Amino acid sequence: MSAQLRNYDCATYKNEDIDLRKGPWTVEEDALLTEYVSIHGEGRWNAAARCAGLKRTGKSCRLRWLNYLRPDVRRGNITLQEQLLILELHSRWGNRWSKIAQYLPGRTDNEIKNYWRTRVQKQAKQLKCDVNSKKFREAMRYIWIPRLVERIQATSGSPTDHSTTYTSCNSHLDIPANSESVQITDPMKEWIMPEPSGTSSESLDTQVSPVSDVTEYQNGSGLYPEEESGRWVETEMGMQNNSILGEESLDSLWNQENIWFLQQQLM
DNA sequence: AAGTCACCCAACCGCGGGTGG
DNA sequence: ACCACCCGCGGTTGGGTGACT
Numbered sequence A: 001m002s003a004q005l006r007n008y009d010c011a012t013y014k015n016e017d018i019d020l021r022k023g024p025w026t027v028e029e030d031a032l033l034t035e036y037v038s039i040h041g042e043g044r045w046n047a048a049a050r051c052a053g054l055k056r057t058g059k060s061c062r063l064r065w066l067n068y069l070r071p072d073v074r075r076g077n078i079t080l081q082e083q084l085l086i087l088e089l090h091s092r093w094g095n096r097w098s099k100i101a102q103y104l105p106g107r108t109d110n111e112i113k114n115y116w117r118t119r120v121q122k123q124a125k126q127l128k129c130d131v132n133s134k135k136f137r138e139a140m141r142y143i144w145i146p147r148l149v150e151r152i153q154a155t156s157g158s159p160t161d162h163s164t165t166y167t168s169c170n171s172h173l174d175i176p177a178n179s180e181s182v183q184i185t186d187p188m189k190e191w192i193m194p195e196p197s198g199t200s201s202e203s204l205d206t207q208v209s210p211v212s213d214v215t216e217y218q219n220g221s222g223l224y225p226e227e228e229s230g231r232w233v234e235t236e237m238g239m240q241n242n243s244i245l246g247e248e249s250l251d252s253l254w255n256q257e258n259i260w261f262l263q264q265q266l267m
Numbered sequence B: 001a002a003g004t005c006a007c008c009c010a011a012c013c014g015c016g017g018g019t020g021g
Numbered sequence C: 001a002c003c004a005c006c007c008g009c010g011g012t013t014g015g016g017t018g019a020c021t
Helices: A003-007 A027-040 A045-051 A058-069 A080-093 A097-101 A109-126 A134-156 A188-192 A201-205 A256-266
Strands: A232-235 A238-241
Touching: A027 A045, A027 A058, A045 A058, A058 A109, A080 A097, A080 A109, A080 A134, A097 A109, A109 A134
Parallel strands: none
Antiparallel strands: A232 A238
């Protein structure tokens, strides 16, 4: 335990003495907060800020812990599986970042939100349509997501069955429309949510609030119908072949040619 | 080398809900 | 019932960085 933390007397702390700090956290601040949480656990962030001797608000401490210091936080590129899951869950719940983050172990709501804003919204902007528009959702559903699925299958080495490349979102994410219980169905769960070594399968059966969010999602039209299956799907753009974009990488999925194609379809 | 631009991400802000006095 | 406080969520912003000219 650091001398600062050991010697600090919460009871004598005077709020008026605080000259609150803002901006980036220092190594010393990180160490103080980490040490405090390791002893007292999470929660009571205002008390944590005071007792750890941090000149920060409780909110700032909470954010720093959850988004950065927490030992199980994952950093680095969002994987294909995670991208797929984000697209799927966002289509169902909208901007419920913290809720979506519950299904991406180690990822924070902030990270997912940033991913959405920087990557997904950028594509919508390039397509000159709103990210919440039906047209963009269909572009995601019938082109982006199938390409993700194909890439995931390709990289996992499993054979690609084009007749079932993409049926509907709910075909590989078994999310009951009237339930919060999200269960990943076999065999998809292996590549959507690879089970961390040494952990139980609990993460695959995460239970959350029993209240349905489906009805809460104001853009309710974002829900996918269940009936589609197979390679050809009927969209607002007309009959759409899932393989229409060929075999280019996802990174080039949204190249100018594709954007042009989509723009034609979206007219 | 310097300037500009776009992207990414950490952190802040405002708001609403929950809770205890 | 009211108020104050705390916590969590979603939206937004500002700084760092790399690519490009």
